[in-house]
Amino acid sequence: MRTLASLEDSYELCRQVTAEYAKTFYLGTQLMPEAKRRAIWAIYVWCRRTDELVDGPMAATTTEETLDRWEEHLEALFAGHPRDEVDVALVDTLHRFPLDIQPFRDMIAGQRMDLYRNRYQTFEELELYCYRVAGTVGLMSTAVMGVEPPVITPWNPNPEIMIPNQEAIALGIANQLTNILRDVGEDARRGRIYLPLDDLALFNYTEEDLFKGVVDERWQELMRFEIQRARKFYAEAEKGISVLSEEIRWPVWTALVLYRQILDEIERNEYDVFSKRAYVPKWRKMMALPVALLRAKVL
Ligand SMILES: CC(C)=CCC/C(C)=C/CC/C(C)=C/CC/C(C)=C/[C@@H]1[C@@H](COP(=O)(O)OP(=O)(O)O)[C@]1(C)CC/C=C(\C)CC/C=C(\C)CCC=C(C)C
Ligand SMILES: [Mn+2]
Numbered sequence: 001m002r003t004l005a006s007l008e009d010s011y012e013l014c015r016q017v018t019a020e021y022a023k024t025f026y027l028g029t030q031l032m033p034e035a036k037r038r039a040i041w042a043i044y045v046w047c048r049r050t051d052e053l054v055d056g057p058m059a060a061t062t063t064e065e066t067l068d069r070w071e072e073h074l075e076a077l078f079a080g081h082p083r084d085e086v087d088v089a090l091v092d093t094l095h096r097f098p099l100d101i102q103p104f105r106d107m108i109a110g111q112r113m114d115l116y117r118n119r120y121q122t123f124e125e126l127e128l129y130c131y132r133v134a135g136t137v138g139l140m141s142t143a144v145m146g147v148e149p150p151v152i153t154p155w156n157p158n159p160e161i162m163i164p165n166q167e168a169i170a171l172g173i174a175n176q177l178t179n180i181l182r183d184v185g186e187d188a189r190r191g192r193i194y195l196p197l198d199d200l201a202l203f204n205y206t207e208e209d210l211f212k213g214v215v216d217e218r219w220q221e222l223m224r225f226e227i228q229r230a231r232k233f234y235a236e237a238e239k240g241i242s243v244l245s246e247e248i249r250w251p252v253w254t255a256l257v258l259y260r261q262i263l264d265e266i267e268r269n270e271y272d273v274f275s276k277r278a279y280v281p282k283w284r285k286m287m288a289l290p291v292a293l294l295r296a297k298v299l
Contacts, residue, residue: 004082004083004084004085004087004088005085005086005088006088007088007089007092009085010042010085010086010087010088010089010092011038011041011042011089011092013045013085013086013089014038014041014042014044014045014086014089014090015038015041017041017044017045017048017086018040018041018044018045021048022044022048024255024258024259024285025040025044025255027254027258027285028251028252028254028255028258029041029251030251031247031250031251031254032145032247032248032251033247035096036144036145036146036248038089038093039093039096039097039144040141040144041089042086042089042090042092042093043090043093043099043137043140043141043144045086045089045090046077046086046090046104047107047137047140049086050070050107050108050111051111051133053066053067053070053111054111054114054115055114062115063115064112064115067108067111067112067115070108071105071108074101074104074105074108075101077090077091077094078094078101078104080094080095093144097143097144098143099140099143099144100139100143103136103137103139103140104136104140106131106132106136107132107133107136107137109132110129110131110132110133110134110136111133113129113132114133117129118190118191118192118193119193119197120193120194120195120196120197121196121197121198122196122198123196123198123199123229125196126180126194126195126196127173129176129194130172130173130176130177130180131169131172131173133176134172134173134175134176134179135168135169135170135172135173135176136169136172137172137175138165138167138168138169138170138171138172138237139165139168139169139172141168141252142163142164142165142168142244145244145245145248145252146244146245146248147161147162147163147164147243147244147245148243148244148245148246149161150162162243164239164240164241164243164244166236166240167236167237167238167239167240167241168237168240170233170234170236170237170240171233171234171237171240171252171255171256173233174230174231174233174234174236174237174256174259174260175259177226177229177230177233178230178259178260178262178263180194180195181223181226181227181230181262181263181266181273181278182262182266182273182277182278183273183277184210184273184274185213185273185274185275185277186277188210188211188213188274193207193210195210195222195226199222199225199226200222202222202225203218203219203221203222203225204218205218205219205222213274213275215270215271215272215274219271220270220271223266223271223273224271227263227266227267230263231260231263234256234260237256238256241253241256241295241296249295249296249297250292250293250296250297252296253292253293253295253296254288254289254292256292257288257291257292257295258280258285258288261280261284261285261288262278262280263278264280265278265279265280266278
């Protein structure tokens with residue numbers, strides 16, 4: 001069988017894709033030890049490819065069968081059989097880290113929802129979607145990043161190792177909710193509303209108002225409500241960072257703080273997400289780094 005790519009070339013390709021498409025995550029990985037950041041790059045590429053099946057240039061040709069084939073491709077990867085040059089790095093990552101296939105399957109299930117669904121009635125329905133496309137990323141990342149070994153004492157010789165899965169899921173959901181709030185206008189132009197219809201009704205705001213991009217007191221109240229809920233998921237995630245490995249805490253704090261800043265920008269824009277895309281200026285991102293370092297070292 002012809003060599004698809006050397007392992008080094010495969011990881012380098014994953015690094016280039018991550019650096020190109022995910023500046024914030026890439027910055028976070030730069031603060032990680034070599035073996036772990038390479039693994040995150042390989043996982044990022046798989047996640048990006050999965051998302052682009054439904055969200056990228058090829059989306060129009062994607063069907064349930066496309067996702068079925070992608071799931072078969074995933075099974076091959078977990079069986080140790082790469083099919084293209086970026087697969088080589090992920091197969092190596094799967095051998096090095098205790099990654100379970102279920103979060104990968106769940107992300108594909110999330111992309112299936114994007115195929116046939118463009119409204120969410122309740123927050124519970126939206127939360128399932130956010131778990132599938134983003135909470136799963138938290139589980140994948142935590143499996144690579146690892147946790148600080150618990151302190152062994154004479155009175156506690158076999159301390160339980162706490163894996164912060166719920167908190168990792170919470171960060172993924174917080175990121176996805178942030179993404180949804182930032183992209184309300186863009187998604188509406190594609191006929192898609194992720195905000196729960198029950199929430200719109202709570203503030204007497206209609207789908208028609210949203211498609212017209214109406215920004216009034218009703219909309220601002222609704223957005224305050226949504227942002228407050230997203231911040232609760234960030235707060236939940238913060239509790240889990242303290243048990244991550246020491247050298248990992250800074251990059252994760254950085255990823256959390258930088259993504260959460262998007263909510264601050266939406267507030268600065270007075271919740272007008274229709275004519276302004278919330279964007280965190282570089283200088284604000286840079287200011288967040290020492291804050292994240294302090295949180296990682298002290299808390
Ligand atoms: C620093 C670090 C470990 C980051 C993880 C990097 C990684 C593997 C990211 C994958 C992201 C991705 C492409 C997922 C596919 C589905 C998707 C697009 C999800 C949405 C991401 C938005 O990506 P992007 O910003 O590129 O979107 P736009 O194109 O700009 O619209 C999501 C919002 C989900 C992102 C979810 C995470 C990064 C999970 C973070 C959680 C952890 C790192 C766990 C931390 C552990 C604890 C205990 C808190
Ligand atoms: Mn998507």
